[in-house]
Amino acid sequence: MNTERYTVTAALPYANGPIHIGHLAGVYVPADIYVRYLRSKGRDVVFVSGSDEHGVPITIKAKKEGVTPQYIVDKYHAQIKKSFADFGISFDLYSRTSNKVHHDTASEFFTVLNDKGVLEVKTTDQYYDEKAGQFLADRYIIGGCPNCGYTEAYGDQCESCGTSLSPSELINPRSALSGDKPVRKKTKHWYLPLNRYETWLKEWIIDGHKKDWKTNVYGQCKSWIDQGLNARAVTRDLDWGVPVPVVDGQGKVLYVWFDAPIGYISATREWAAQTGNDWEKYWKDPGTKLVHFIGKDNIVFHCIIFPAMLKSHGEYVLPDNVPANEFLNLENNKVSTSKNWAVWLHEYLEDFPGKQDVLRYVLCVNAPETKDNDFTWKDFQARNNNELVAILGNFINRVVVLTHKFFNGVIPERGALTAFDNKLIQRIADFPDVLSLNFENFKFREALNTFMDISRLGNKYLADTEPWKLIKEDRERVGTILNLSLQVAANLAIMGEPFLPFTVEKINNILGLDKKQWNSAGSIDLIGTGHQINEPTLLFEKIEDKAIEFQINKLNATKTDTKLGNKVNDEIKPVKDTILYEDFSKLDLRIGTIIGAEKVEKSNKLLKLKIDTGMDRRTVVSGIAKDYSPGEIVGMKVSILINLAPKKIMGIESQGMILMGEGDDGKLAFLLPDKEIVNGSVIS
RNA sequence: GGCGUGGUAGCUCAGUUGGUUAGAGCGUCGGAUUCAUAACCCGGAGGUCGGGGGUUCAAAUCUCCCCCACGCUACCA
Numbered sequence: 001m002n003t004e005r006y007t008v009t010a011a012l013p014y015a016n017g018p019i020h021i022g023h024l025a026g027v028y029v030p031a032d033i034y035v036r037y038l039r040s041k042g043r044d045v046v047f048v049s050g051s052d053e054h055g056v057p058i059t060i061k062a063k064k065e066g067v068t069p070q071y072i073v074d075k076y077h078a079q080i081k082k083s084f085a086d087f088g089i090s091f092d093l094y095s096r097t098s099n100k101v102h103h104d105t106a107s108e109f110f111t112v113l114n115d116k117g118v119l120e121v122k123t124t125d126q127y128y129d130e131k132a133g134q135f136l137a138d139r140y141i142i143g144g145c146p147n148c149g150y151t152e153a154y155g156d157q158c159e160s161c162g163t164s165l166s167p168s169e170l171i172n173p174r175s176a177l178s179g180d181k182p183v184r185k186k187t188k189h190w191y192l193p194l195n196r197y198e199t200w201l202k203e204w205i206i207d208g209h210k211k212d213w214k215t216n217v218y219g220q221c222k223s224w225i226d227q228g229l230n231a232r233a234v235t236r237d238l239d240w241g242v243p244v245p246v247v248d249g250q251g252k253v254l255y256v257w258f259d260a261p262i263g264y265i266s267a268t269r270e271w272a273a274q275t276g277n278d279w280e281k282y283w284k285d286p287g288t289k290l291v292h293f294i295g296k297d298n299i300v301f302h303c304i305i306f307p308a309m310l311k312s313h314g315e316y317v318l319p320d321n322v323p324a325n326e327f328l329n330l331e332n333n334k335v336s337t338s339k340n341w342a343v344w345l346h347e348y349l350e351d352f353p354g355k356q357d358v359l360r361y362v363l364c365v366n367a368p369e370t371k372d373n374d375f376t377w378k379d380f381q382a383r384n385n386n387e388l389v390a391i392l393g394n395f396i397n398r399v400v401v402l403t404h405k406f407f408n409g410v411i412p413e414r415g416a417l418t419a420f421d422n423k424l425i426q427r428i429a430d431f432p433d434v435l436s437l438n439f440e441n442f443k444f445r446e447a448l449n450t451f452m453d454i455s456r457l458g459n460k461y462l463a464d465t466e467p468w469k470l471i472k473e474d475r476e477r478v479g480t481i482l483n484l485s486l487q488v489a490a491n492l493a494i495m496g497e498p499f500l501p502f503t504v505e506k507i508n509n510i511l512g513l514d515k516k517q518w519n520s521a522g523s524i525d526l527i528g529t530g531h532q533i534n535e536p537t538l539l540f541e542k543i544e545d546k547a548i549e550f551q552i553n554k555l556n557a558t559k560t561d562t563k564l565g566n567k568v569n570d571e572i573k574p575v576k577d578t579i580l581y582e583d584f585s586k587l588d589l590r591i592g593t594i595i596g597a598e599k600v601e602k603s604n605k606l607l608k609l610k611i612d613t614g615m616d617r618r619t620v621v622s623g624i625a626k627d628y629s630p631g632e633i634v635g636m637k638v639s640i641l642i643n644l645a646p647k648k649i650m651g652i653e654s655q656g657m658i659l660m661g662e663g664d665d666g667k668l669a670f671l672l673p674d675k676e677i678v679n680g681s682v683i684s
Numbered sequence: 685g686g687c688g689u690g691g692u693a694g695c696u697c698a699g700u701u702g703g704u705u706a707g708a709g710c711g712u713c714g715g716a717u718u719c720a721u722a723a724c725c726c727g728g729a730g731g732u733c734g735g736g737g738g739u740u741c742a743a744a745u746c747u748c749c750c751c752c753a754c755g756c757u758a759c760c761a
Contacts, residue, residue, distance in 0.1 A: 218688095299755095365696080370690070371689070389721060397723090449708080463726090468718075468720095607761095
């Protein structure tokens, strides 16, 4: 018996929203298929995930909605957990990072690293809100953007111009909590010196995993390592998260990127405690294979940072493989939560009750394994009707119907085998190994296609042997044919389980079989002669055009809504504080004409514009190159802020700022006068 | 701009260390069939392998340049 041990993790979804098909296709369906296969093989496997419930975005969302962070995470944790259960994602435990076990585990982990002297401690000046009595996370500091002048820029990024900032760059910073001007105060933080692991990472990944890791994963890692790694802060000043377990750690928590992956360990501990297992076997025994299923956005954390943490801790195994997937698009557009451009799992089940396996099938067969892929409803319908219904469902149905028609649902005896039969038997016997190889190499799409070939083979066998004709002259031969066909059906129930667990259960019910393990696959003695099978029920039903049109309209409606501005609230920027007329009048806004434009060398966003302001001709650097080419804008009359302090950008002094409107898709548009007006005209 | 990944039939993808007429599924067209949810089965059409140079007796496969998509990174309204 194979006793290989596996610890399989699926990315921790961030608990600030529901789950959509992109998550399922990229992470949870492949992970589940893999794990179901391993279990069927009799391997010792634990499969965990959980909600990632810490971090600043949750605190911000809570603030916006006027509720506590706990309320937010409770709500989404429950919803996410239910979605996974509904789709048959067979976690041994789906946990959450707000659990005590996790707080303990993460604390211990930090303590070990700290005691070993792995972490570096640095004291820096940070902004502190005296009224609120706490340090301010970068996002909690608001102030003027030094680049574009936007007055509501966050301390980490200006949402107006997209610049990444550090809080110290903000002009007139104020606290998002109290509105007061924050003071600078010294604070101490712990850092993980990733730079010290560069040599080791090179050996471990670049030399050691060149062959067995997916090219996209390997390439991304190489890119990161080659660029050089920096120390990353492990702690931050915040009150939502795992408290830093040292004397001078008050008011500090572990940074979410540090505590989140430890959530895998916590979940395993929790599961082990509940089931009487030893969690350490699954994380510290060198014989255990650790496999992380994630999306491509998480590669750096799972291939570089977390392994560095595990390595520096010293007791843990390192990931054996990280089969990260790319992204799934929806009807040719990126999935976007804020634009509601998504198929949410809970909504899918309302519209297509009982069709979990259809979605699992489509997402697997079309999974973004090597590049971004597209999900379309039309394809969904075609896959269901032409593959699940026509090939798999049809095969099972015709075998069962024929058995009832000719043998009253009793498995007929298998007589003498022809060479043709033996060919079928041989081919069936070959499938398990081919599939195994696909699974072990994380080629789930190919595995699913191979699995469908079993049904194709069965259909062809029936077409070639024509039992419905033969029944009149050779009943015994028909018995043999159906017996073999039924064995093929039983094989489908074993080898299909990783992909289509709900369907397999139906097949087993129809055939009156118990669930069987992988080592029985390939056999033609899965159903005994004389066994009574049940009445056929349809495994899949056709999906009509109507249902597909409904989904497409639903999506298009969200697009229209978005265009009209009736979109999900958090995309609209909040109204800024009231100002006096004097404040406004400080701005000198004019009309000017673009008389020249050229691309700024070595930049892909910037155009160097020459503007005639009526009183002078000045140079303005503007980041509009993605939306406008130099040729199309010369001669346009635009709005310009002329008394903005000059600033050198890419070595060019920019003397002003062109006013642009920014759409929700990030596209920029000029503000243009609607009738002829001379250069230098005042805008007020 | 730098780095990474990808660009093969209408669609989704395979193509092992360069080697005979470049494959599969779906779609499409034609045929056959009726046990089956008009499904299954057989056959045909359809590709200058993103574009262009180079190496080679021989390149989708190696090399150089360019274009496009996605991601990371830099600069940035």
